[in-house]
Amino acid sequence: MHTRSAGPLFNEVGAARYENAFIGGPHGQLASLEWILSTLSSSSITGANCLDIGSGSGRPVCSTLAAAGHRVLGVDVSEAMVAFASEHVPLATFTRADIRDFKVEENQKYDVVTSYFGLIAEISQQEILETLKKIGHEMLKPGGIFVWATVPVDVNLEEIMWMGKPVVVSNLAKDAAVEAVRDVAGLQIVNVVEEKFKPEKAVEAGICAEEDVWVEDHLYIWARKSA
Numbered sequence: 036m037h038t039r040s041a042g043p044l045f046n047e048v049g050a051a052r053y054e055n056a057f058i059g060g061p062h063g064q065l066a067s068l069e070w071i072l073s074t075l076s077s078s079s080i081t082g083a084n085c086l087d088i089g090s091g092s093g094r095p096v097c098s099t100l101a102a103a104g105h106r107v108l109g110v111d112v113s114e115a116m117v118a119f120a121s122e123h124v125p126l127a128t129f130t131r132a133d134i135r136d137f138k139v140e141e142n143q144k145y146d147v148v149t150s151y152f153g154l155i156a157e158i159s160q161q162e163i164l165e166t167l168k169k170i171g172h173e174m175l176k177p178g179g180i181f182v183w184a185t186v187p188v189d190v191n192l193e194e195i196m197w198m199g200k201p202v203v204v205s206n207l208a209k210d211a212a213v214e215a216v217r218d219v220a221g222l223q224i225v226n227v228v229e230e231k232f233k234p235e236k237a238v239e240a241g242i243c244a245e246e247d248v249w250v251e252d253h254l255y256i257w258a259r260k261s262a
């Protein structure tokens with residue numbers, strides 16, 4: 036058990052409202068999904084074993100990978116997110132778990148691991164690094180693909196307001212994030228994409244007020260484990 040959990044925050048935000056706030060974007064997420072699908076296809080991998088950490092509503096990440104014929108497990112600490120994703124993305128499987136406690140069986144390694152903004156809330160920098168280590172050394176198969184999306188700022192357990200709600204966050208700055216994927220997870224960096232995104236539809240979605248949303252820096256790291 037952990038003293039902090041992002042579950043209550045994301046139960047409160049709600050999967051449908053979260054999805055409405057991010058619908059149609061961010062572009063970097065869609066671009067990285069295209070890269071995953073084209074890499075699997077050019078390696079002739081069908082029915083790939085995929086794990087999405089912090090899977091949220093299940094769309095577009097789990098839905099896209101599952102629609103392409105891959106076996107997808109979404110892990111999320113919020114019951115509300117898991118219930119919504121299970122109902123709306125029936126081609127994938129979802130389970131409620133905190134990734135810090137998630138055990139990987141020896142015979143259950145993944146061809147693809149993704150985490151889009153799922154390692155930020157109510158987690159420390161140290162726990163982010165431990166999770167990256169687990170992804171690179173325990174979860175991925177040789178040749179496996181990893182995409183990590185985060186907000187590149189050097190903060191450790193700082194309380195901020197996010198979409199009008201208080202949350203304790205941690206993140207790594209861009210260079211430290213890239214280094215961590217390379218040196219802690221032990222993966223080869225394929226691409227680093229930076230993007231600015233303003234979740235302005237969060238206001239329409241009823242999550243928060245106009246003054247609670249601003250332009251966020253997003254960082255996408257595409258990486259592979261050596262074969």
Ligand SMILES: C[S@@+](CC[C@H](N)C(=O)[O-])C[C@H]1O[C@@H](n2cnc3c(N)ncnc32)[C@H](O)[C@@H]1O
Binds near residue numbers: 089095113133151152
């Ligand atoms: C910002 S949302 C992103 C959702 C989805 N990945 C997307 O990009 O649309 C972060 C999600 O990660 C989940 N999450 C946060 N910390 C987690 C943890 N330690 N273990 C599992 N899920 C977590 C939250 O419940 C939430 O659904």
